[in-house]
Amino acid sequence: MPYDDPEPEDPQELVGVELPGDEAVTREMAAAFADEFAQLGFTRAQILALYREAEYSGAHQAWRLLGEDEVARIVDESVGVWGRFTCIVTDSPDRDGEPEPLRFIRRRS
Amino acid sequence: MPTVKNWQLGRNMDYPYDARYPSRQFAFVFNINRCIACQSCTMACKSTWTFSKGQEHMWWANVETKPYGGYPQWWDAKILAKLEEANPDGQVWGGKPADGRFGPYGTFEGQTIFEAAQRTLTSDSARVLGYLPTDEEWNSPNIYEDNPVGKRGVRNKLDETGEQLPVHNTWFFYLARICNHCSYPACLAACPRKAIYKRPEDGIVLLDQAECRGYRKCVEACPYKKSMYRGNTRTSEKCIACYPRVEGTDPETGGEPMETRCMAACIGQIRMQGLVQVAEDGSWAEDRYHPLYFLVHVAKVALPLYPQFGTQPNGYYIPPRWVPRAYLRQMFGPGVDRAIENYASPSRELLAVLQLFRRSNRIIYKYEIQEGPKIYEGSLHGRKVELYNDTVIAFGKTGREIFRTTIEEPIHVRSNAHANSI
Ligand code: SF4
Ligand code: SF4
Ligand code: SF4
Numbered sequence: 001m002p003y004d005d006p007e008p009e010d011p012q013e014l015v016g017v018e019l020p021g022d023e024a025v026t027r028e029m030a031a032a033f034a035d036e037f038a039q040l041g042f043t044r045a046q047i048l049a050l051y052r053e054a055e056y057s058g059a060h061q062a063w064r065l066l067g068e069d070e071v072a073r074i075v076d077e078s079v080g081v082w083g084r085f086t087c088i089v090t091d092s093p094d095r096d097g098e099p100e101p102l103r104f105i106r107r108r109s
Numbered sequence: 110m111p112t113v114k115n116w117q118l119g120r121n122m123d124y125p126y127d128a129r130y131p132s133r134q135f136a137f138v139f140n141i142n143r144c145i146a147c148q149s150c151t152m153a154c155k156s157t158w159t160f161s162k163g164q165e166h167m168w169w170a171n172v173e174t175k176p177y178g179g180y181p182q183w184w185d186a187k188i189l190a191k192l193e194e195a196n197p198d199g200q201v202w203g204g205k206p207a208d209g210r211f212g213p214y215g216t217f218e219g220q221t222i223f224e225a226a227q228r229t230l231t232s233d234s235a236r237v238l239g240y241l242p243t244d245e246e247w248n249s250p251n252i253y254e255d256n257p258v259g260k261r262g263v264r265n266k267l268d269e270t271g272e273q274l275p276v277h278n279t280w281f282f283y284l285a286r287i288c289n290h291c292s293y294p295a296c297l298a299a300c301p302r303k304a305i306y307k308r309p310e311d312g313i314v315l316l317d318q319a320e321c322r323g324y325r326k327c328v329e330a331c332p333y334k335k336s337m338y339r340g341n342t343r344t345s346e347k348c349i350a351c352y353p354r355v356e357g358t359d360p361e362t363g364g365e366p367m368e369t370r371c372m373a374a375c376i377g378q379i380r381m382q383g384l385v386q387v388a389e390d391g392s393w394a395e396d397r398y399h400p401l402y403f404l405v406h407v408a409k410v411a412l413p414l415y416p417q418f419g420t421q422p423n424g425y426y427i428p429p430r431w432v433p434r435a436y437l438r439q440m441f442g443p444g445v446d447r448a449i450e451n452y453a454s455p456s457r458e459l460l461a462v463l464q465l466f467r468r469s470n471r472i473i474y475k476y477e478i479q480e481g482p483k484i485y486e487g488s489l490h491g492r493k494v495e496l497y498n499d500t501v502i503a504f505g506k507t508g509r510e511i512f513r514t515t516i517e518e519p520i521h522v523r524s525n526a527h528a529n530s531i
Binding site for chain 1: 142143145278280281282378429430431432433463464468469484485487489490494496509510511512513514515516517
């Protein structure tokens with residue numbers, strides 16, 4: 001965090017920039033998060049909880065702008081496709097005893 | 110100045126040294142759509158390599174909130190502004206995207222940091238256009254997000270009554286960054302002592318601490334600001350690509366190459382790192398079933414970060430699909446529209462390859478798909494989707510299988526407590 005106020009005379013100081021963005025961008029952002037988390041295996045309730053969580057600021061901002069009902073509709077659509085299936089990871093037999101990274105469902109072959 | 114081929118720019122460019130290419134190149138793909146800014150990658154690197162005295166400000170791996178964040182602050186806005194100043198209104202792309210592996214994004218008609226330096230800098234030792242960030246700019250790894258703040262103008266004191274998290278009233282995304290182990294490293298080009306070298310076996314760019322005298326030319330030159338100065342040793346340091354892991358000397362995998370710490374720690378499962386084969390002209394040799402080759406050259410969903418700087422970076426990003434295109438085109442070049450289109454409506458093979466991310470810590474050299482039946486067809490957010498139960502098999506360096514993934518409909522097992530209740 002800078003300790004001083006920005007100096008408007010400094011040409012390298014970013015004081016303010018105009019960013020394009022509208023409801024379509026917010027909607028796409030909400031849909032992207034829903035799709036990604038549904039693919040990661042999160043349930044409807046877990047994904048909706050993320051949108052309500054202020055610390056998960058991207059999703060939360062979309063939730064504030066679009067409202068709970070619209071976000072729930074977007075999440076339902078994503079979970080309706082990605083939530084149908086679970087990814088199963090099967091390690092090759094010679095990896096027995098090796099520490100594992102993050103996983104979904106893992107099986108020994 | 111010698112001329113080298115830059116496939117990302119689709120043309121030759123000036124570089125202070127003759128081209129020399131490694132047999133394989135350290136490269137990675139980050140899927141920004143997934144990054145949650147948990148900073149596990151950042152901390153994995155910090156706790157492994159930069160936890161000592163004098164390294165407090167160093168984050169070889171960092172995740173910054175775009176568009177306003179940056180570490181060091183405004184690194185990209187500053188170098189973009191310098192290039193614009195050197196070549197006003199000339200930093201544009203033209204030409205048509207090539208079908209092959211040379212110039213897939215068209216031709217960059219502007220000036221790279223090496224070319225702009227010849228125009229604007231006078232001293233012979235100044236081979237690269239750059240700047241030295243101030244100490245204050247290094248202070249804020251992710252400004253307005255992760256930095257505890259005090260009252261304005263009061264140094265070294267936190268707010269005693271607590272602070273609220275910032276509210277963003279616009280789109281944003283998280284950009285995870287490490288050194289790009291560039292094919293034409295600016296850090297290497299700028300070093301007067303030749304203390305920086307690129308390894309012939311894996312293209313990892315290392316800085317020899319014994320040779321470095323702390324001139325900070327690399328810090329000034331690296332457009333991504335991934336070389337950092339350490340005051341108490343008076344030398345510069347940078348990401349070492351966790352080379353013992355990549356070499357396979359970590360005992361965990363018994364000799365097989367392993368992905369780096371920051372990759373392995375990724376909670377959002379956004380990262381995949383590997384070693385791609387390099388052709389004689391420095392472009393990627395065809396390796397159709399290498400997952401990184403597929404993402405960059407076949408599916409074309411992963412794009413280099415600021416390719417216009419000219420270092421031919423080896424970090425690739427699947428751009429966030431919600432962000433306005435003009436911003437993304439500046440950051441990832443003209444390949445953005447095609448990348449987002451292909452990612453938003455993924456092909457059968459792309460869906461399969463995306464299943465390989467973070468399923469193992471070993472480096473994947475090849476994948477194979479065994480086709481299964483179609484299990485779903487429908488629409489999602491207005492786009493058509495088809496899902497198949499394909500089996501994706503990942504192979505390691507020795508050609509042995511590492512793991513395989515399949516898809517199943519979930520089975521719900523009733524808990525013991527309610528086994529008989531209907
Ligand atoms: S990102 Fe910077 S430090 Fe890393 S190789 Fe490229 S120029 Fe050098
Ligand atoms: S590759 Fe290794 S050294 Fe480099 S940023 Fe990642 S964890 Fe740090
Ligand atoms: S660990 Fe992965 S998800 Fe978390 S901040 Fe780093 S890149 Fe993003």
